[in-house]
Amino acid sequence: MTIAEIEKPNERGLQQVAANERLTFFGLTLPYLLMVTALIVIPVGWLFYLSFIGRDGSLSFENYERMMKSKAYIRIFLTTFKISILTTIICAAIGYPLAYFMSQLSRKWANICMIGVLIPFWTSLLVRTYAWLVLLQKKGLLNNMAIEMGLISEPIKIVHNTTGTLIGMVHIMLPFLILPLYANMRAIDKDTLKAASSLGATPTRAFWTVFFPLSLPGLLAGLLIVFVLCLGFYVTPAILGGGRVIMAAMKISSNIELYFSWGAASALGVVLLVVTGIILFIASKLVSMDQLGNR
Amino acid sequence: MNETSLNISIREVTKKYDQFYALKDVSLEIKSGEFMTLLGPSGSGKTTLLMVLAGFTNPDYGSVKFGDEEVILKPPHLRGIGMVFQNYALFPHMTVEQNVGYPQKLRGVSTAETKRSVEEALSTVKLEGLGHRGINELSGGQRQRVALARAIVFKPKILLMDEPLSALDKKLREEMQIELRQLHDTLNMTTVYVTHDQKEALTMSDRITVINDGELMQLGTPNEIYEHPNNHFIADFIGESSLLPVAVRNGKVSLNGEEITLAEKTEKNGDFLLVVRPEKAFLADKKIKGSNYFVGKLVDSIFQGESQLLVVKLNSDDDDGHEVRVRVPNESVTQKALPVVGENVTIGLKVADSYVVS
Numbered sequence: 001m002t003i004a005e006i007e008k009p010n011e012r013g014l015q016q017v018a019a020n021e022r023l024t025f026f027g028l029t030l031p032y033l034l035m036v037t038a039l040i041v042i043p044v045g046w047l048f049y050l051s052f053i054g055r056d057g058s059l060s061f062e063n064y065e066r067m068m069k070s071k072a073y074i075r076i077f078l079t080t081f082k083i084s085i086l087t088t089i090i091c092a093a094i095g096y097p098l099a100y101f102m103s104q105l106s107r108k109w110a111n112i113c114m115i116g117v118l119i120p121f122w123t124s125l126l127v128r129t130y131a132w133l134v135l136l137q138k139k140g141l142l143n144n145m146a147i148e149m150g151l152i153s154e155p156i157k158i159v160h161n162t163t164g165t166l167i168g169m170v171h172i173m174l175p176f177l178i179l180p181l182y183a184n185m186r187a188i189d190k191d192t193l194k195a196a197s198s199l200g201a202t203p204t205r206a207f208w209t210v211f212f213p214l215s216l217p218g219l220l221a222g223l224l225i226v227f228v229l230c231l232g233f234y235v236t237p238a239i240l241g242g243g244r245v246i247m248a249a250m251k252i253s254s255n256i257e258l259y260f261s262w263g264a265a266s267a268l269g270v271v272l273l274v275v276t277g278i279i280l281f282i283a284s285k286l287v288s289m290d291q292l293g294n295r
Numbered sequence: 296m297n298e299t300s301l302n303i304s305i306r307e308v309t310k311k312y313d314q315f316y317a318l319k320d321v322s323l324e325i326k327s328g329e330f331m332t333l334l335g336p337s338g339s340g341k342t343t344l345l346m347v348l349a350g351f352t353n354p355d356y357g358s359v360k361f362g363d364e365e366v367i368l369k370p371p372h373l374r375g376i377g378m379v380f381q382n383y384a385l386f387p388h389m390t391v392e393q394n395v396g397y398p399q400k401l402r403g404v405s406t407a408e409t410k411r412s413v414e415e416a417l418s419t420v421k422l423e424g425l426g427h428r429g430i431n432e433l434s435g436g437q438r439q440r441v442a443l444a445r446a447i448v449f450k451p452k453i454l455l456m457d458e459p460l461s462a463l464d465k466k467l468r469e470e471m472q473i474e475l476r477q478l479h480d481t482l483n484m485t486t487v488y489v490t491h492d493q494k495e496a497l498t499m500s501d502r503i504t505v506i507n508d509g510e511l512m513q514l515g516t517p518n519e520i521y522e523h524p525n526n527h528f529i530a531d532f533i534g535e536s537s538l539l540p541v542a543v544r545n546g547k548v549s550l551n552g553e554e555i556t557l558a559e560k561t562e563k564n565g566d567f568l569l570v571v572r573p574e575k576a577f578l579a580d581k582k583i584k585g586s587n588y589f590v591g592k593l594v595d596s597i598f599q600g601e602s603q604l605l606v607v608k609l610n611s612d613d614d615d616g617h618e619v620r621v622r623v624p625n626e627s628v629t630q631k632a633l634p635v636v637g638e639n640v641t642i643g644l645k646v647a648d649s650y651v652v653s
Contacts, residue, residue: 191384194351197371198378198455199398199445206372209397213388 044273051266063267073251073268080247083162083237084230087169088177091226094170095177096219100211102178103185114182121175129236132168133159136240160242168240169230176229177222184218185211224283228276248272300485301362301452302327308347308357310340316509317343318354323504323511325487330479332488332496335506336532342457344506345489349455350374361453377446377484379456383438385430391417391441392426398449416448419478436467443475447482454479456488460495472498493533497521505529527652530570537576537619538568539589539609541651548651551611555587556646567651571644573604573622578634579643586643589619593640596633601625603633607640 054060067073098117102110120128135141136159143155158164188211196206234249241247248268255265303325310318317340325331333341346352348359350371359367366374386394395416399409417423420440430438439459446454459475460468476499479486490496496503497517505512505520513525524530527538541550543561548554550569561567582588595606605621621642623633634640 189382189384191380191382192386194349194371195378195380195384195445196386196397198349198351198374198376200372200375200401200449201397202372205401210386214386 047266047269050262051270053263055261055263063263064271066264067267067271076246076248076251077271079245080231083165083169083245083247084227084233086166087173087230088223088227090166090170091173091177092219092223095174095181095222096215099178099181099185099218100215102182103188110182110186117175117178120171125172125235128172129168129239132164132171132240136164136167159240161244162241164240164242165237165245168236169233172236173226173229176225180221180225181215181218184221185215188214220283220286224280228279231272231276298327299450299452299483300328302329303348303453303485303487304358304360305344305348306358306360308344308354308359310343310347310352310354310509316340318347318357319509321357321506321509321511323514325485326501327485328483330476330486330488330499330501332490332500332503333506334490334493334496334503334533336491339491339506340509341489341491341506343509345455345457345487348453348487349376349378375451375453377449377451377454379439379442379446379454379459381458381461383442383459383462385438385441385445387430389430390426391422391428391430391433394430394441395426395444395448397445402449412448413444416444419447419481420444435463436471439463439471443478447478447484450482450484452484454482454484454486456486458490459488461490461492468495469498475499497533505532507532523650524570524652527568527570530568530652535573535620535622537571537573537617538652539571539617539619541567541569543567543651550587550589551609551616555649557649557651558647559650561651565653567653569649569651571619572648573620574602574624575644575648576619576621577643578605578621578623579641582641582643585647586645587649589642589644591616591619591640591642593634593636593638594618596636605633605640607642 051063052059052061054062098113102113105113133140137143138155138157138159140159142158143152146152147155158167192210192214193206196210197203201209232249233247234253237245237247238250238253249272252265252268255261255268303323305321305323305325308318308321309316319340321340321344333344335341343352347354347357347367350366350369354367357367358365361374361376386397389397392413395413396409399412404412413426414423417426420443422437422440422444425433425437430441433441439462442459456475460471463471472495488496488499497520500517502514502516503520504514507528513520513529515523520529520533524533530536531538539550541548541555543564543566545564546560546562548557548561555569579586579588589607589609591607591609593605594608595604597604597606602625603623605623607619607621609616609619611617619642
């Protein structure tokens with residue numbers, strides 16, 4: 001018998017154990033894989049196919065050509081990006097200080113604040129959007145109060161336009177920014193700020209040179225989630241925009257419901273998907289590059 | 296003014312949290328250029344005192360002077376101290392060089408001078424050539440050195456260290472203790488060092504301040520603290536010791552009914568504790584004058600490499616006889632055979648080594 005033929009103790013048994021473990025892990029992911037295939041891969045593939053079908057049923061690029069040429073489409077894309085970018089910026093401006101404040105609190109108080117952030121998150125989107133409509137409309141609570149207090153004489157228009165859309169969207173998107181940002185800020189070692197100040201940094205300087213750079217991965221993650229969700233947002237701009245603010249998702253809906261043009265709707269969906277993909281790709285590069293320095 | 300160090304004068308510093316005192320009326324003079332260790336168990340207040348010096352904790356009242364200058368009302372960034380934190384607190388988004396250069400940048404030091412001082416600091420801590428590394432690419436010991444370089448690069452006159460070696464493994468820790476001490480001797484800044492490790496304190500310090508329950512218990516050189524502990528807490532906390540209850544009546548000292556002799560006569564009557572250091576106790580064949588002897592049964596014998604630790608249960612009238620530990624150095628293969636567990640043994644302790652604490 002040569003050495004190679006001598007079986008090492010328990011070699012086969014241990015290989016079997018490892019194989020069983022792999023099988024278990026695969027089994028755990030199987031329901032998800034099936035769901036992704038059935039509900040995402042197949043429908044998206046179908047949309048992709050539809051977007052290349054013209055009105056006459058033949059293979060063509062007409063859906064995409066129309067998008068490139070039509071001023072209406074270009075305007076819709078510009079609106080979509082404008083609203084998404086503005087919502088993201090406002091969310092960051094409101095959310096960053098709040099997340100910072102929460103990260104400096106004791107766990108107990110931070111958790112209480114977190115409930116405050118999450119309660120709206122748990123309430124129906126539709127209810128919240130209509131609630132804003134009630135508050136902001138011409139004869140709504142806000143205008144009535146302002147008139148009674150003598151701040152304004154005529155009701156001002158703060159809904160059924162960009163302002164109203166932004167108010168509603170910021171309200172709905174804020175938790176998506178705060179959650180990853182807060183988690184990131186909590187993980188920052190507070191001693192690094194103490195170290196900075198012992199080394200001679202004023203509190204402001206310590207914040208900008210140490211805390212802010214360390215919070216960037218969380219901020220970028222939050223900005224990204226908000227921006228991408230905004231790109232495809234439908235309910236809130238549809239209700240609070242009052243038909244004047246038309247975003248891509250609304251155009252998709254009208255293409256199908258009014259014009260029964262699945263091809264045009266699909267093409268719009270595909271463009272939105274591709275743009276989102278590109279943004280995610282760029283952002284993932286930015287975030288991972290930044291995280292290199294972050295243990 | 297070209298001194299490299301400043302003395303620290305702490306007076307009546309008190310900090311109360313709800314019902315308990317983290318620091319109670321602490322007054323302490325730290326000499327310029329001294330290596331002072333604040334030693335105590337966790338929760339003793341030693342770290343609180345260091346944080347008061349650094350400016351991160353404000354006491355309820357008290358005074359802290361660096362040299363002649365009162366600093367208690369100054370924020371940390373104006374105190375000009377170097378500080379090394381327990382978990383290093385390095386900036387993970389900066390390279391080694393940027394970390395060490397950070398205090399210089401804040402001070403508006405020129406780029407060329409910053410580069411030179413960073414190189415000097417890195418070579419002081421033996422990290423030449425690692426300047427471009429990220430913090431994540433460093434081992435624990437290297438991070439420790441970067442933290443140290445960052446704290447000394449601007450040549451502060453006072454260096455504070457909060458258990459800086461506690462995260463390192465034993466061997467590295469012992470090397471670093473000696474290195475830190477040598478570094479202090481080279482740079483000659485006043486160093487305040489916090490640790491709960493009594494051996495570390497003995498190894499490194501000029502003087503040690505033992506703190507417990509927010510109060511200063513004893514201040515002295517390592518030798519004084521070890522050889523003449525003020526009370527049983529320090530006798531127990533510093534080094535190994537077995538504490539045996541003794542009674543003093545009219546100048547006569549008795550342990551378990553038998554009279555013993557102490558190095559110094561005590562006049563006060565009362566109950567005290569005899570401090571028996573394991574390395575000072577010895578196995579005795581016959582009783583010679585000049586030593587105290589205790590008879591007991593060997594209950595455990597542990598080989599520890601450089602020595603053998605014997606645990607002896609003293610014979611007593613009642614059942615719970617006290618245990619005494621005796622350390623027998625591993626001297627030579629020709630050494631006499633040690634007693635085996637269960638055997639009766641006699642332990643000796645020289646009169647000169649016999650002292651009691653309250």
